Amino acid sequence: MPAEIHYSIHPLNTEPKKVVFRIYCKPDSGIISETVICSILAEKNLGPKLYGIFDGGRIEEYIPSKPLTMKDICVPSISKEISKQFAKIHQLCVPIKKNANFMDFINEWFQNLSNNQNLPPFFNIPEHYHKYSPKTLTIQDLKTEIEFIRSKLSKLLKNIVFCHNDLHGGNILLINDNEKKYEGCSKNLNQQISNPKLMLIDFEFSSYNPRGFDLGHHFAEYVFDYEAKTPPYSSTTRIPSKKHMFEFIFAYIDFQNPELSKDEKIQQANKLLNVSFSM
Structure with missing residues (x-):
């Protein structure tokens, strides 16, 4: 039978109406590695879709969202979800140099x-x-x-993983489902978002490193307020408590190794906590 086109069939318009147009500040610095990383993240649904690349930049999916603030990352439900994102990223095998x-x-x-x-x-x-x-x-x-x-x-350096290396609140997006608007810096944020959906962005500093470095760097970012207009832009009083860091790392271990007993998870979390704290 000859092929026929039915006039009742209409093409689907999947062309995005909004995109992110990224221009590299340093066109000769690590573009290939970053493009490979972005492609892998998109394929794993861990990053925005990559629509195209060109000399000096790329075009990627626009995701309705808001970057997390200093106060947002302290909210228990959000902090727990960040730990899961860490676990997912650290399990990736990325074809870049594996030198810490x-x-x-x-x-x-x-x-x-x-x-x-x-x-x-x-x-x-x-x-x-x-x-x-x-x-x-x-x-x-x-x-x-x-x-x-x-x-x-x-x-x-015997145990190194793929790390983000720059995971402060501004590089973590809180995805707005159904175009909802989330209010950052709200004390009730945990009640507003029981199951927050997050996405990590900006992997230009990513590389293989000890996972304790990545976790420790994230904890250190708690002290910086990127929304502050006047100095000081940081405060040591905002360093997370040992209890908060343990709960974060326990959730990280629990997501990566759900088959472990609770005692084994606690033991691993305590070891990783000491490494992260020293970093």
Whole structure:
């Protein structure tokens, strides 16, 4: 039989009406790796769909959403969902170099700090951390600590995973189902969103690293307020409690290894908590 076209059949219009048009600030810096990563994330439904790439940028899916604020990431239901997103990302196998580079970050940060002409002779550690840390910290103390970490790298780098490396609230989207508008910074946010849907974005700093580095970096981001208009833009009083970090990591372990007993999950969570806290 000859093929026929039925006039009652109409083509579906799936062309998106809104897209994100990304322009790379540094066109020669890691574009191929980032494009590969974005493709894999889209395929796994862990990132926006990738519609096209071109010299100097890419076109990707627009997702109605809001970035999380400093207060949002502390909400229990959202924090638990972030831990699950961590677990999903850390289980990915991405075809990029599997050399941990977190020491490069540490060396760069330390060098920037050392070059600060207004650096005080020592830093005062908040009193509520005196149980776990010295009362003061000098630049030499930091240098000694970095050398200690470097000496332990041979063991630490045996277990590395694909990491985001920059997971602050601005890189976590709260997806707006049915075009709902969520109010950030609300104390009732946990009641408003019992099952929040999140998506991680901006993987330009991603690489393979110890998972403790990725988790520890996320906890460190709690102190920064990216919406602040005037200094100081950070406060050590916002560092998450040990209880909060344990619950976050326990949820992470529970999602990755649901078959483990509760005692085994607690044991693994405590070990990972110590590593993350030291990072």
